[in-house]
Amino acid sequence: MNIVACVKQVPDTEALIKVKPDGSGIDEGGIKWVMNPYDEYAVEEALKLKEAKGGEVTIVTVGPARAIESIRTALAMGAEKGIHISDPALDNADAYNTAAALAAAIKGVNPDIIYCGMRAIDDDNGQVGSVLAELLGLPQVTVVTKIDYEEGKIKAVKPIEGAQLLIESPLPCVVTAQKGLNEPRYASLPGIMKAKKKPVDVKDAAALGVSVAPKSKVAKMTPPPERAPGKIIAGDDPAAKAAELVRLLREEAKVI
Amino acid sequence: MAKGVWIVAEQRDGALRKVSFEIASAARKLADELGVEVCAVLLGSGVEGLAPELGKYGVDKVYVADDAAFAQYTTDAYAAAVAKVVKENDGAILLLGASVQGKDLSSRLVGALATGMASDCVELGIADGKLLAKRPMYAGKCFGEVVTDVTPQMASLRPNVFAVVENAKAGEVVKFDAGLDAGALKTKVLEVQKDASGKVDLTEADKIVSGGRGMKGPENYTILEELAGVIGATVGASRASVDAGWRPQSDQVGQTGKVVSPNLYVACGISGAIQHLAGMSSSKYIVAINKDPEAPIFAKADYGIVDDLFKVVPEITNAAKKIM
Numbered sequence: 001m002n003i004v005a006c007v008k009q010v011p012d013t014e015a016l017i018k019v020k021p022d023g024s025g026i027d028e029g030g031i032k033w034v035m036n037p038y039d040e041y042a043v044e045e046a047l048k049l050k051e052a053k054g055g056e057v058t059i060v061t062v063g064p065a066r067a068i069e070s071i072r073t074a075l076a077m078g079a080e081k082g083i084h085i086s087d088p089a090l091d092n093a094d095a096y097n098t099a100a101a102l103a104a105a106i107k108g109v110n111p112d113i114i115y116c117g118m119r120a121i122d123d124d125n126g127q128v129g130s131v132l133a134e135l136l137g138l139p140q141v142t143v144v145t146k147i148d149y150e151e152g153k154i155k156a157v158k159p160i161e162g163a164q165l166l167i168e169s170p171l172p173c174v175v176t177a178q179k180g181l182n183e184p185r186y187a188s189l190p191g192i193m194k195a196k197k198k199p200v201d202v203k204d205a206a207a208l209g210v211s212v213a214p215k216s217k218v219a220k221m222t223p224p225p226e227r228a229p230g231k232i233i234a235g236d237d238p239a240a241k242a243a244e245l246v247r248l249l250r251e252e253a254k255v256i
Numbered sequence: 257m258a259k260g261v262w263i264v265a266e267q268r269d270g271a272l273r274k275v276s277f278e279i280a281s282a283a284r285k286l287a288d289e290l291g292v293e294v295c296a297v298l299l300g301s302g303v304e305g306l307a308p309e310l311g312k313y314g315v316d317k318v319y320v321a322d323d324a325a326f327a328q329y330t331t332d333a334y335a336a337a338v339a340k341v342v343k344e345n346d347g348a349i350l351l352l353g354a355s356v357q358g359k360d361l362s363s364r365l366v367g368a369l370a371t372g373m374a375s376d377c378v379e380l381g382i383a384d385g386k387l388l389a390k391r392p393m394y395a396g397k398c399f400g401e402v403v404t405d406v407t408p409q410m411a412s413l414r415p416n417v418f419a420v421v422e423n424a425k426a427g428e429v430v431k432f433d434a435g436l437d438a439g440a441l442k443t444k445v446l447e448v449q450k451d452a453s454g455k456v457d458l459t460e461a462d463k464i465v466s467g468g469r470g471m472k473g474p475e476n477y478t479i480l481e482e483l484a485g486v487i488g489a490t491v492g493a494s495r496a497s498v499d500a501g502w503r504p505q506s507d508q509v510g511q512t513g514k515v516v517s518p519n520l521y522v523a524c525g526i527s528g529a530i531q532h533l534a535g536m537s538s539s540k541y542i543v544a545i546n547k548d549p550e551a552p553i554f555a556k557a558d559y560g561i562v563d564d565l566f567k568v569v570p571e572i573t574n575a576a577k578k579i580m
Contacts, residue, residue: 013511013531017397026398037512094372095363121511123393123400125375127363130331134367139442140331142360145505155446159506160356161457166447173442179512180505216372216404219388223398224537230544232560241561242571245543248559250579253541255463255520256487 001055001112005046006102006132007039007074009067010122023220025092035070038117040184041177043074046115048182049149056080058109062090062098068200075195076187082200083109089205089212095127096215102128103135104208111172113154118143118176126176133174141167145180258348258407261287264338264361265298265310265318266353268329272306274420274460275353277313279413281421282380283351284314289382294425295319295347297338301327304429311427313420318427319345321434325441328448329357331364332441337434339368342408349387350408351380355415355459362412373410374402378417378517378538387411395511395534415460417517456490458509463489463520466509466536467497470525470546470565474502479566480524483573486580492516494526510535524565528553545569 011017012032020027035043046057057079059071064086071082083105090101106114114136119126133140146157156175158165187195205212231248233241249256261283265276276296283294293316298306300322307318319341325333338361342350350369352362354376366373374389381388387409389402404410458464465484467477477491484491493503495510509516511531521539526532528544528551536542537556544557545565554560561568 011394013534014529016530017394019398026394095366096370096372099367121395124391124395124515125363125373126359127366127373127375130360130363131367134335134364140360140364141443142331142363143356158356161460162451162454164449164451165445166449167443168446169443178505179508214372215370215406216374216402216409218393218400219403220401221393221398222401224392224396227537227542227556227558230542230554230557230560232549232554232562238563238567239571239574241563242568243575245559245561245572246575246579249520249541249543253520253558255541256576256580 001049001053002109003046003050003055003057004106004109004111004114005039005043005057005059005074005079006114006116006128007043007059007061007070008036008120009033009061009063009070010036010120013037013121019221019223023222025221033066033069035073036117036120038119038121038177038179041179041181042115042117043077043079044182044184045147045177047078049113053149058083060102060105061085062093062101064091071200072195073187075198076191077185078191081198084200084202085208086202087204087212093212094214094216095125095131097210097212099128099131099135100210101205101208102132104210105203106136113171114174116174116176118178129174129176139169139173141169141173142176143178144175145178147175147181258346260293260295260345260347261290261349261351262295262297262342262347262408264352264358265296266355266357267298267300267303267306270300270303272309273355275355275358275415276310277420278415278418279351279353280310280313280315282413282418284421284423286349286380286382286387290385292348293317295345297341299326299334299337307429308427311425312422314423314425315427316425317430319430319432321432323434323436325436325438328445330441330443330445331360332443333436334361335364335368336436339365340435341432342369347408350410352412353415354412358412362410366410369408371406371408371410372404373412375412376414377411378414380411392515392538395515396537397534414517416462458490458492458507458514458516461490461516461518463487464492464509464516464518465489465522465524466492466494466526467524468494468526469496471497471502477503479569483569483576486573486576489520494532523553524569526553527551528556
């Protein structure tokens with residue numbers, strides 16, 4: 001099978017995010033970059049499918065030069081090859097342009113299935129997988145926590161508010177991964193050594209024939225509103241403190 | 257010239273969901289500022305009777321496609337129908353809920369309509385005749401103001417953030433042909449397994465009582481469930497307690513879990529790792545209960561109690577019982 005997993009390099013979840021004074025973006029100084037956690041589930045699922053059914057896993061990313069590290073991580077986990085779409089015009093690209101670039105790169109792979117993370121934890125957009133599916137004319141099953149593979153189709157579990165759906169989709173399709181789908185493996189040391197020799201094809205927007213004119217943009221970024229300092233309810237008696245909290249929640253905050 | 261503020265109304269099992277009224281109310285406000293109509297797209301099977309309800313929250317026209325193929329939401333059928341009717345009517349702005357269904361549908365529509373979208377917005381406005389959408393990024397570690405240069409300008413709205421405002425309009429029904437080719441529909445919903453507990457999803461909950469590592473084990477969550485039962489809250493969890501296997505993954509609040517916006521968030525035995533704070537800091541009121549006075553959660557909390565949660569939480573439940 002031709003299996004594709006799309007990944008994005010993002011700041012580590014522990015990173016403190018500071019907005020540049022002019023609001024044009026975040027200050028990237030001192031940030032540790034990692035593979036988007038939801039994409040780790042996508043890569044793991046791709047590798048598990050390859051191990052069960054045979055085939056090859058291709059990792060695709062859009063991002064600046066440093067983003068190749070996330071491809072190498074996935075190659076070290078066991079993927080075969082990578083495609084790195086690297087073009088300054090696509091840095092911070094909107095979902096449509098990101099997906100268009102991915103679609104152009106993936107078409108040549110002729111995939112049987114494509115995995116993405118359900119969202120990237122930096123922009124929190126959660127759009128790319130679905131736009132990619134639309135642009136490739138493929139069905140999608142998003143935010144998936146379990147997949148069973150059958151001949152030419154999958155059956156996937158998707159949690160919704162207050163229920164779980166069992167969805168069937170023919171292959172090829174796009175699946176976006178939610179936490180719980182699997183336990184991503186760590187890259188082994190031999191895996192890391194091997195990954196260095198695996199092929200990564202680097203392409204820019206022109207080579208892929210995609211437009212980079214943005215549909216939408218983040219015009220300004222701002223830090224979150226400051227919260228006023230709170231009240232610590234003093235005292236030694238748990239019951240008295242609890243009663244005071246309930247009084248405050250009712251009379252002051254008016255939330256209960 | 258693109259016109260009108262459009263929304264996709266969400267219904268399930270023949271009833272409109274609350275998020276539909278939130279989007280309708282937000283759309284009305286934008287439409288009044290622009291001096292245009294609010295149009296809603298309503299898809300389903302036997303749902304035409306729901307149109308007047310949308311009118312109550314400011315919808316002028318409800319475009320209804322009633323078809324057995326819409327009985328259960330599927331991306332294929334819904335995206336095709338919404339894209340068709342919005343394109344045909346050249347909608348200027350298109351709003352959906354950032355519910356599970358809304359996220360799936362809206363992101364597919366971004367592709368189908370070749371446009372841009374601000375996901376999971378918490379504030380909307382108009383600037384120079386265009387939609388200006390404010391949204392948390394990095395799970396709330398910062399905010400971005402998104403402008404879309406093509407139409408329809410799209411936004412999905414975080415549930416439970418936008419006020420429901422009554423503003424009666426005609427809610428006139430316009431039937432439309434979704435032009436569905438049943439043979440082209442690829443995905444099928446084979447089974448819907450309902451959660452028997454009837455608990456409100458964290459993303460839509462008005463109140464959340466959440467437990468972390470300080471809960472010490474899965475059995476102790478009963479004290480949180482008791483409190484939640486009394487005040488009408490949903491129980492959540494930190495990543496530490498989900499990774500420990502104490503709570504299901506669907507309960508996780510934080511940067512790699514659910515980002516929540518309740519009116520009240522009670523954090524019990526949660527120290528307040530940056531990833532957790534990111535996921536809940538847009539809660540209106542935060543209560544922290546933790547033994548450690550240095551826990552970072554207290555810096556975010558409106559009300560804090562430094563004490564053993566196993567002593568305090570049952571007392572809160574008792575005190576709340578008396579007034580509820």
